[in-house]
Amino acid sequence: MIKQHIDLIIVVLLVLAIVMYDVTIDWLLTLLHFMLEVLHIMYEWFELGIEHSVEHLFHTTRHGSQIVTFYILVLIACSIIYWLWRVLPRFYAFCKLAAAEAWLRRKTEFEYYWLSLTVGKKTTLMVTAVVVAYLASFFVM
Numbered sequence: 001m002i003k004q005h006i007d008l009i010i011v012v013l014l015v016l017a018i019v020m021y022d023v024t025i026d027w028l029l030t031l032l033h034f035m036l037e038v039l040h041i042m043y044e045w046f047e048l049g050i051e052h053s054v055e056h057l058f059h060t061t062r063h064g065s066q067i068v069t070f071y072i073l074v075l076i077a078c079s080i081i082y083w084l085w086r087v088l089p090r091f092y093a094f095c096k097l098a099a100a101e102a103w104l105r106r107k108t109e110f111e112y113y114w115l116s117l118t119v120g121k122k123t124t125l126m127v128t129a130v131v132v133a134y135l136a137s138f139f140v141m
Contacts, residue, residue, distance in 0.1 A: 011129075012132065019136045050072055054069060
């Protein structure tokens with residue numbers, strides 16, 4: 001049933017996200033903050049692991065191992081930036097093509113769906129959308 005009505009579900013979710021924009025923005029910012037916090041903790045663990053490994057392998061002081069760790073991290077960052085410089089243009093072209101194809105496919109599916117409906121079902125669909133938008137407007141502050 002979900003696969004059959006996925007377009008309607010997506011439209012309803014988009015309309016609710018637009019109508020209740022403050023809740024949507026709050027939820028997205030909370031999710032973004034959580035993800036950045038997890039990334040920061042992972043980075044700190046990685047950095048601490050490099051620092052302790054250098055300190056124990058080469059018997060350096062804490063300051064010396066921090067300097068070596070810094071340059072290792074700079075080398076890793078430069079390698080990642082170079083890799084992104086090589087990969088991102090192709091990835092962007094692929095995403096652009098995939099988005100255009102998905103848009104065309106969804107638009108065609110929606111047009112076929114709309115043309116297959118009777119006048120009564122079209123009216124029911126539009127009235128349902130208007131009623132849902134009206135009810136959702138009560139939750140907007």
